[in-house]
Amino acid sequence: MSVAYRCLNTAEMLEIDGDMIILNPETFTVTKLNESGGELWQLMREGRTEEELAEYLASQHGGVPMEKIREDVRHFIQNLQEIGLIRVE
Amino acid sequence: MEVFWREIGEFAVRVNCLSEDKERSVQRMFGARRPPDRIDPAGSFELTIRHGCEPNEKGLDTTVTQTPEGGWLFERPDYRLEISPDYRSADITYYDYIGLRCVLINWFSAVAARQNWGLVVHSSCVIHNGEAYLFAGYSGAGKSTVAALSRPRGLLSDEASLVKLTPDQPPLVYDSPMRSSLLQPAPVRCAPLKAIYFLRKSPFIRTHKLAGSQAFLYLFDKIWYWPHDPALTAETIRMSKRLVESVPTYGLEFQKNDLFWEAIS
Numbered sequence: 350m351s352v353a354y355r356c357l358n359t360a361e362m363l364e365i366d367g368d369m370i371i372l373n374p375e376t377f378t379v380t381k382l383n384e385s386g387g388e389l390w391q392l393m394r395e396g397r398t399e400e401e402l403a404e405y406l407a408s409q410h411g412g413v414p415m416e417k418i419r420e421d422v423r424h425f426i427q428n429l430q431e432i433g434l435i436r437v438e
Numbered sequence: 439m440e441v442f443w444r445e446i447g448e449f450a451v452r453v454n455c456l457s458e459d460k461e462r463s464v465q466r467m468f469g470a471r472r473p474p475d476r477i478d479p480a481g482s483f484e485l486t487i488r489h490g491c492e493p494n495e496k497g498l499d500t501t502v503t504q505t506p507e508g509g510w511l512f513e514r515p516d517y518r519l520e521i522s523p524d525y526r527s528a529d530i531t532y533y534d535y536i537g538l539r540c541v542l543i544n545w546f547s548a549v550a551a552r553q554n555w556g557l558v559v560h561s562s563c564v565i566h567n568g569e570a571y572l573f574a575g576y577s578g579a580g581k582s583t584v585a586a587l588s589r590p591r592g593l594l595s596d597e598a599s600l601v602k603l604t605p606d607q608p609p610l611v612y613d614s615p616m617r618s619s620l621l622q623p624a625p626v627r628c629a630p631l632k633a634i635y636f637l638r639k640s641p642f643i644r645t646h647k648l649a650g651s652q653a654f655l656y657l658f659d660k661i662w663y664w665p666h667d668p669a670l671t672a673e674t675i676r677m678s679k680r681l682v683e684s685v686p687t688y689g690l691e692f693q694k695n696d697l698f699w700e701a702i703s
Binding site (some may be wrong): 365372374376377 | 469649650654668679682683
């Protein structure tokens, strides 16, 4: 089942030496993402669905089982929800 | 009521003391400090300070609320800070020296963000050959130890460094009155920042260069700032990024002696 989510409107992304850092001005917290996480965050801001995120990752990482990729995406979304960067609806 | 002017960062501040300074906290904070060379009334700030509040026995955090007028109210058991909507004036109540120091750091960090002036960094800052070396770390990491071991070098701060950020210029660190224990004012008003060191006690003396994002995350954790207006919070985070991009940053493992200066300089 696909999860509906909404990104925090006020969150901003900073790039420092190629690393992606999301800042949450409501809580004065920052979150560092790896390269794939930064790409997923950009896609999430565009309103892509969970399945579309998984399809994007699969296109970037050939050979990884789709179920493993879906699990990683769900885990990523859950983490972002826990730190308040997205709201699951 | 006692009234005097002091310079904090590069801001001229009129201080109105409404109650008797029985514990000499205000005197300890400002007594040896210089008045501003020039006072521009339109660009100055006003603090009205009184004694009161209670001990912060449970170590509670500061709460923030917006006032009906559009200002901001910051409260902790041992201090109360109400900032006017234009940030130009503030009413302060403090319990003891620690409360006074913390409320002034709280106030200055808000003003520095509002003026897009710079940051308050939880650190000590030492002058060496005319340049400022900033040592950041958690309580107990050795900020005060580094400051004390650096004598007879001048000290810009032992707890809260006031760092001004100007585009295309090196950051400047201003003499901070918000001191923990080493109260002697610096011999200069400010000094250009040479480098930032993040402290860790160790049996060795070693430095290692930090990558940009790692330095940013380390620094961000040491910024004194109480989030209230999200726009100012975002600006404070952006200024933190600018700071780590404008000076070299290092991890510093150090022993409790002054040999670390050889590793640095």
